[in-house]
Amino acid sequence: MKRKIYNQLSKWKNENEGKTAILIKGARRIGKSYIAEEFARNEYDSYLLIDFNKAKPIVWDWFDNYLDDLDTLLFNLQIEYNVKLIPRRSVVIFDEVQLCPRARTAIKYLVADGRYDYIETGSLISIKKNVKDIVIPSEEDSVNMYPMDFEEFLMAMNEEMLWEFIVHCYERQIPLKGLHRKALDLFRTYMIVGGMPQAVLEYRESRDFDRVDKVKRMILQVYNNDIAKYADNVEHKVQSIFDAIPSQLQRHEKKFRLSALKPNATYRDYNDSFFWLADSRIVNICNCCTEPNIGLRLNMERNTLKCYMADTGLLISHSFNENGNTPAELYQKLLHGMLEVNEGMLVENIVAQMLRTAGHKLFFYSHSDRNDSSNDMEIDFLMAKGKITSRHNIIPIEVKSSQRYTLTSLRKFIAKYGEYITDPIVIHSADFAIKDGMTFLPLYMTPLL
Numbered sequence: 001m002k003r004k005i006y007n008q009l010s011k012w013k014n015e016n017e018g019k020t021a022i023l024i025k026g027a028r029r030i031g032k033s034y035i036a037e038e039f040a041r042n043e044y045d046s047y048l049l050i051d052f053n054k055a056k057p058i059v060w061d062w063f064d065n066y067l068d069d070l071d072t073l074l075f076n077l078q079i080e081y082n083v084k085l086i087p088r089r090s091v092v093i094f095d096e097v098q099l100c101p102r103a104r105t106a107i108k109y110l111v112a113d114g115r116y117d118y119i120e121t122g123s124l125i126s127i128k129k130n131v132k133d134i135v136i137p138s139e140e141d142s143v144n145m146y147p148m149d150f151e152e153f154l155m156a157m158n159e160e161m162l163w164e165f166i167v168h169c170y171e172r173q174i175p176l177k178g179l180h181r182k183a184l185d186l187f188r189t190y191m192i193v194g195g196m197p198q199a200v201l202e203y204r205e206s207r208d209f210d211r212v213d214k215v216k217r218m219i220l221q222v223y224n225n226d227i228a229k230y231a232d233n234v235e236h237k238v239q240s241i242f243d244a245i246p247s248q249l250q251r252h253e254k255k256f257r258l259s260a261l262k263p264n265a266t267y268r269d270y271n272d273s274f275f276w277l278a279d280s281r282i283v284n285i286c287n288c289c290t291e292p293n294i295g296l297r298l299n300m301e302r303n304t305l306k307c308y309m310a311d312t313g314l315l316i317s318h319s320f321n322e323n324g325n326t327p328a329e330l331y332q333k334l335l336h337g338m339l340e341v342n343e344g345m346l347v348e349n350i351v352a353q354m355l356r357t358a359g360h361k362l363f364f365y366s367h368s369d370r371n372d373s374s375n376d377m378e379i380d381f382l383m384a385k386g387k388i389t390s391r392h393n394i395i396p397i398e399v400k401s402s403q404r405y406t407l408t409s410l411r412k413f414i415a416k417y418g419e420y421i422t423d424p425i426v427i428h429s430a431d432f433a434i435k436d437g438m439t440f441l442p443l444y445m446t447p448l449l
Contacts, residue, residue: 019139
């Protein structure tokens with residue numbers, strides 16, 4: 001299956017010519033190792049792959065003992081892995097490099113040596129114990145990798161031309177009309193299958209939601225095991241947050257309430273736990289912004305946040321756990337939009353996922369007035385314009401899962417912050433439209449924002 005990150009790796013190889021290594025960061029089971037090896041196989045004469053999940057202790061020792069003798073280090077690796085490396089025509093892959101921090105330190109010297117290219121992959125790459133006592137090499141570029149986005153899902157389904165038409169309509173600001181239903185049906189399939197490559201591959205080959213669900217549950221078990229193994233000293237807090245995500249997103253106000261975990265809990269008590277989940281890329285954190293002005297981060301309220309799953313397909317399997325599996329009947333109801341309960345949390349989660357994958361930081365706006373509830377407002381997402389001007393820099397985004405909805409908060413927000421905002425957007429299940437000064441965007445166009 002095609003992944004767009006391949007193009008980023010090609011750009012790195014052609015432009016850097018060995019002057020930097022590249023680190024592919026992302027959650028477990030999203031295809032980092034696969035894409036690194038696929039790229040190495042296609043773009044180099046030979047490649048040497050070191051999987052630090054499987055590497056022998058002697059390999060780890062070489063990185064401790066031979067950083068000042070790279071000839072011996074590289075010769076030993078070629079003998080151990082039975083691969084002949086060719087100067088400037090070969091690449092070395094450090095897979096799950098966070099498990100061997102000393103190997104990451106070695107990147108500085110290996111890049112300076114200049115004989116070969118170096119690709120690293122890593123999960124939990126910033127956890128304290130993985131960077132303790134090492135100097136992060138400045139010779140290391142990095143690229144974020146996410147679950148498969150909707151375009152990649154359509155490529156896997158052999159629907160590339162549909163995506164081209166969606167882009168065509170978005171750029172010209174016109175509806176899809178006769179093809180809207182097909183695009184929306186495929187999008188709903190993407191939402192419930194998710195973007196984890198193993199789940200997408202299983203669906204493509206079997207079209208069996210039961211088998212897809214088993215794949216997703218296996219991945220969720222990997223995440224649970226990682227929490228128990230790697231979330232040092234905060235594993236119980238991390239697990240409690242992870243388990244609570246569906247119930248928190250099910251609420252009308254999706255802000256994460258720590259009181260649901262422990263009475264009188266504060267964000268300070270759980271700060272490291274949220275960081276662990278965000279750094280592992282299991283979740284996407286959306287922070288509250290108190291004013292939609294230039295520099296959303298400057299007005300960020302750290303103690304108020306929403307916690308989305310990084311993959312909506314996993315959220316479904318995490319949420320609907322009937323005797324260890326999600327019934328196929330439930331998948332069918334989700335596919336046809338017949339499950340009203342929980343629909344809102346899934347749609348908002350998939351929008352957060354798509355915005356994050358497209359490179360946007362996640363912010364929302366919330367205001368409550370104890371004296372006058374008519375002043376209450378909540379805007380699902382705030383996004384900065386690409387080009388900053390003196391006024392009108394922030395795009396408010398409302399997400400609607402049902403066919404019938406009101407825009408009370410958005411209209412109040414526009415009235416209050418008109419000089420700050422531009423191009424209000426409503427993301428919904430209907431076709432593209434522009435009316436009343438707002439853009440109504442079908443869900444499947446969200447990645448194009």
